[in-house]
Amino acid sequence: MRIKADFDLCESNAVCVGMAPDVFDLDDDDYLVILKEEVPVEREEELRQVVASCPKSALSLE
Ligand code: SF4
Numbered sequence: 001m002r003i004k005a006d007f008d009l010c011e012s013n014a015v016c017v018g019m020a021p022d023v024f025d026l027d028d029d030d031y032l033v034i035l036k037e038e039v040p041v042e043r044e045e046e047l048r049q050v051v052a053s054c055p056k057s058a059l060s061l062e
Contacts, residue, residue, distance in 0.1 A: 001039040001061050003047065005032055009058035016059060019050045032058075 003023070010032045016024040025033045039047050039061065051059040 009056045
């Protein structure tokens with residue numbers, strides 16, 4: 001499973017960064033960076049919650 005981001009929807013509010021800082025980051029221009037696109041099985045539930053918590057619905061799992 002991989003994390004996808006819709007960069008047109010993301011407003012760089014860093015909710016995902018706060019919940020999983022090893023997976024998400026903001027670059028120097030405040031654009032979202034996904035540090036680890038591949039989701040290990042043991043973190044699927046955790047990252048589903050992060051995806052569901054994005055206030056702009058900019059994240060998805062596929
Ligand atoms: S929580 Fe959503 S809107 Fe906020 S930085 Fe992450 S992807 Fe972007």
